[in-house]
Amino acid sequence: MKKTILLAVAISAFISCKDDKKTEEVTASTTETIAPVSDALAENAVIYEANIRQYSPEGTFNAFTKDIPELKKLGVKVIWLMPIYPISMKNRKATGELSVEDIKDPKEREKYLGSAYAISDYTAINPDYGTKEDFRKLVKTAHENGMYVILDWVANHTGWDHKWITEHPEYYQKNAKGEVTDPLNPETGKSWGWTDVAHLDFSNKELNEAMKNEMLYWVKEENIDGFRCDVADNVPTAFWQKTIPELKKVKPVFMLMESNKNYLLKDGLFDMAYGWEAHHVMNDINKGTKTVKDLDAVFTKIGKEYEKNDFFMNFTSNHDENSWNGTEYERMGDGVEAYTALTYIMPGMPLIYTGQEYDLRRRLKFFEKDSIPKTKAKMFPIYEKLGALKNNNEALNGGKNASSYKRLATSADANILAFEREKGGKKVIYIGNLSKKDQQFTAPIDGTFTNYMTGEKVTLAKDQKHNFKPWQYWVLTN
Structure with a gap:
């Protein structure tokens, strides 16, 4: 193969300089610039949605x-791209409970672009975003910068414009009248409200094969590095057991699931789960309905119910949280920075959602065009500093070969979270007042450290009393 390429280049040199340039461009575009996905990737990575x-x-x-x-x-x-496929126009969501068909004013109707999760074609590109060549440039640029690209995959349902609706109605779930339905609550039989999508039926073997082939297309033809799988536990496990090994035969892939079900992390299926429980407790601590002891309970539960090499994506926001439950500033108040640092220091992989690095303080519209601010203010340098620590200090390894996690008991454990991570002789300690009140406490920490966020030296003794303001935190390194 190598000899053939060299011969082609030599021949083209005799034809014209223009043709020679074309040959160089093709060769450059097909040369891989990044190592294959491996378990080591996840140890010190930051993921961006x-x-x-x-x-x-x-x-x-x-x-x-x-x-x-x-x-x-x-x-x-890791760059996780929200769905990049064409969006179904039929039944597309507008606002509240209304679909676009309920909007009578043509000009008003035009602004409702629909949900990216209502897909009309799994192997095409949303023309609003650009062309397939533009997408390939994105992937190539990411790889050149040492980043992997994973696509959002929505296997549970399609949009109502998908050709399968007419060509393969047997792929879909139906009601008693034989009509294709939107996803229904299996306990009540009522709609979840996702009326802009049609629910697929994975008891159909042909659907399983067709969906697998759609995923294989992106790995084989477009050189992507994995998938984030929407509502992964709503899709039969048997589908993932058949499909994921087939993807990995083509190339190593990184698989993130929108789920925290431990059975989906077994047997080489998904690599990373959503850290929902820790996230919800963080929100509830700010509400005053839970304390740090509830966060301790989450870590204890993970230790009991998950295998040692299971790990989670940690986050203060994502597209669902931002649009439907509020920004991190709405949910976490003045604790945003302390919680952001926590997601980097605790075991797992931290997530940045679009706009968080630019101090986004409003909910992004889900069905309409909107734009984030692009001015660097408080959070960009904080994410930058935390990202460097995560990337370069193996004490924060958070994947399948994670560093140790040791809770440090304090005299105020209901409000003070203190723990240390250690690996390869390196140590990182997190101490945070996760409350709205001043806290005085002692902690069993002895030695001289660097306060990583400020660069100051800190000398601590085990019997020393510390006074932390609300939401004050330290990240200490040795």
């Missing part, structure tokens, strides 16, 4: 691609 529609005023791949070097500054190693 890219909402292409809302990332820029243009809402295009190209506008996002030019900023990939900015993401590199944040320590990002």
